[in-house]
Amino acid sequence: MxxxxxxxxxxxxxxxxxxxxxxxxxxxxxxxxxxxxxxxxxxxxxxxxxxxxxxxxxxxxxxxxxxxxxxxxxxxxxxxxxxxxxxxxxxxxxxxxxxxxxxxxxxxxxxxxxxxxxxxxxxxxxxxxxxxxxxxxxxxxxxxxxxxxxxxxxxxxxxxxxxxxxxxxxxxxxxxxxxxxxxxxxxxxxxxxxxxxxxxxxxxxxxxxxxxxxxxxxxxxxxxxxxxxxxxxxxxxxxxxxxxxxxxxxxxxxxxxxxxxxxxxxxxxxxxxxxxxxxxxxxxxxxxxxxxxxxxxxxxxxxxxxxxxxxxxxxxxxxxxxxxxxVSTAEPQQYTRGGNASDEDQGDRIRVNNAHYSYTGARDVLHGIDLLVEPGERLAIVGTSGAGKPTLARLLAGLDRPRTGSVTIGGAPVADLSPDVLREHVVLITQDHHVFHDTVRDNLRIARPDATDQELQAALDAVGAKWVVDLPHGLDTEVGHDITLDGASAQQLSLARVALADPHTLILDEATAQLDPRSARQTERSLAAVLQGRTVIAIAHRLHTAHDADRIAVMEAGEIVEIGTHDELVNARRVYGKLWQAWHSGSSNPPPDDPP
The missing domain is CATH 1.20.1560.10 (ABC transporter type 1, transmembrane domain)
Known part of the structure; x- marks a missing residue:
């Protein structure tokens, strides 16, 4: 572009x-x-x-x-x-x-x-x-x-x-x-x-x-x-x-x-x-x-x-x-849809069909990705640095469009959905979050402008934002003026927006990576509450994040080279098995599992 x-x-x-x-x-x-x-x-x-x-x-x-x-x-x-x-x-x-x-x-x-x-x-x-x-x-x-x-x-x-x-x-x-x-x-x-x-x-x-x-x-x-x-x-x-x-x-x-x-x-x-x-x-x-x-x-x-x-x-x-x-909203890359959606694609099913993607048009960084994510499934995507995990996450979240192939939700191309409709289906949660210099109420209503105060409070309670009860003016407290939020509290505010948007699918890309250990644990507890009952796709930069996932997709050089459960991939002793063995042997006291 x-x-x-x-x-x-x-x-x-x-x-x-x-x-x-x-x-x-x-x-x-x-x-x-x-x-x-x-x-x-x-x-x-x-x-x-x-x-x-x-x-x-x-x-x-x-x-x-x-x-x-x-x-x-x-x-x-x-x-x-x-x-x-x-x-x-x-x-x-x-x-x-x-x-x-x-x-x-x-x-x-x-x-x-x-x-x-x-x-x-x-x-x-x-x-x-x-x-x-x-x-x-x-x-x-x-x-x-x-x-x-x-x-x-x-x-x-x-x-x-x-x-x-x-x-x-x-x-x-x-x-x-x-x-x-x-x-x-x-x-x-x-x-x-x-x-x-x-x-x-x-x-x-x-x-x-x-x-x-x-x-x-x-x-x-x-x-x-x-x-x-x-x-x-x-x-x-x-x-x-x-x-x-x-x-x-x-x-x-x-x-x-x-x-x-x-x-x-x-x-x-x-x-x-x-x-x-x-x-x-x-x-x-x-x-x-x-x-x-x-x-x-x-x-x-x-x-x-x-x-x-x-x-x-x-x-x-x-x-x-x-x-x-x-500003042109058309893509500079030629893109073809994967034909008409079949009956099995309807609902909240996410399907990636032979997707190729290039940042510049000169060289693909994703090659022939095929992936099916069932509603309610917890999928972890792992791989070495540069394998293309965040790029695939952006395609799944509709932030980018494949050069060829398709990425669909319920048979509809994700990248074609309007921002309001897209937010109801899938949300990408990263380590980056933004808090506006505005009231807590207006910070939350970005996700749902018609939400009542009771619904806002319920979303804050769901993510464990106990600091709200100490606000000087309640939901009318201005962030950046009346109070200053630390990293964990700001992330909780962002997660409360996700709870209000109520998407059926969440894509996690190391949402707690830049927080200190205490804040990270607090945010992980808030994140676990938001994940309940949803489809979860976790971009796992650390292998212990993938351990409890329903399935694990292993990426290497822009391709999915393995997919299966943790035990299946470890027993196969291929890419994931070698990565797990190397990580496990290099850490005598592995950290507790993150919420997948």
Missing amino acids: SRHLPVAGSGDVRAALVRDLGADRRAVAAVIVVNALASAAGLAGPWLLGRIIDTIQAGPTDVLSAVDRLAFGALLFTIAQTVLSWWALKLGYRFGERTAARVRERFLRRVLALPPRVADHLPSGDLIARGSTDASLVATTLRYAVPEVMVAVVHALFLMIAVLVLDPLLGLCGLVCLIGVGTAVRWYLRRARPAYLEAAASGGELADVIAGTAKGARTIELLGLEQRRRQAAESAITRARSANLRTLWLRTVLFPSAEISLALPVIGVLLIGGILYADGLVSLGVVVTATVYLRQLVGPLETLMYSIEQLQGAAASYARVEGVAD
Whole structure:
């Protein structure tokens, strides 16, 4: 599977934006209407100022009272504009908050909906960057920049229309002088999208390098790979720096050019208006009003200029966030199902039929695996390191799909089951577990969102989680805030999720391997309670784990070379018999059996 996450195209981003705007269309309409009223109120002030100037020039007998009335009207319209503008921004900010939440939730749903076999192969650093940095930039833009841009656009349009209505010649003169702004923006936009996409991608690559280095720190130290990882990080930093410097260079060209261009309309109207006034073609009030309108136009245009940079960055981030929708859930390897399921495959029977698997497509690591696991059976899979045991476990759990052949539960391909349905059938329990910084209740309801408190408590009791009774806020206690769980307690919480999911088959891959002996014994007792009445497939890295299993499958070089009971395999004196004899003779006091 590709190590690069897709990026949504411009059309897809526009379509997503339209959907987000349409989802809150009443708020959008309210922002536009209120802002239009604010802009209309704002036009009255300059017009009344021009009337004051013309009134003074005309010099009627009651000039002072007329000026007072006009000035009072300008004051009222200014207050109205201020209040309406505040209201429009308030509506816009609320719209932005709701839309930002919608974008984040949609991203999270898409990621959680990915099949585990697909999610496991995605670059985690880039995925984290999209869900954090990119989603935050999109949220900030929707929260602040979009409402301000909407206000600025409506205000600018009203001002342009007003100056044209006031005097078409002066209006055209002022608008022609805005060509410089349009040229600068057009130059910027043609280069901005690829530059900002590159900057965002380089940030995701850097996050991926850092996350991979942190995750594999112990392996890097053991193999002496520090210098190689340092070089990879420095290369990623260099690319990120270069990409961000390119966006900075674009801004250093855009902003000075726009600042100069924004001054030209006022200068042009003053020059042309002065000539027209001298020729008696327009009044001084009209020239002053047009000049004030165009001077006010600088404000919303400056807002647009300074927002355009944030909008470009947000558009690139929006494309990356929306690109998760295009993550392919198809397998890069060709896969054939084993035909129609026979009657004997129905129910909870697990069947592996001539399964081959390759991580890269170049070389198989599993070769022609055939295996049948009956409901309620306890099967142990043993073999030397590198035999392919964890890989087979991933196929059985539906996390990967065989290149050829099939792995089915009740006749249905395991890898084709949705995560919710798969969790009801089979769960893989490893030494890795995760506890979320959330309440104990919500940590458990990941497995069953509709579970009642009584069912949650029953699941905790089933795994022996006695520490729950001492929680300060019961099931509402926040893990990571109110309490910190040790390894055994965290594993018990994970096992309680398994009890809630209630799958018929559990696959164990050394769930207690990294715990200290005391915690391991406690977790093994909890695990034994969860295993009751279920099909159990245990990946046995230690032979005493397999001793009490109903059957044992022995793997060697990606193949199952033996299968039978413990006594049958020991008496056969082949691979398992030799392994058992070597282990048994090398340990005068074998450890007590693990729960199979």
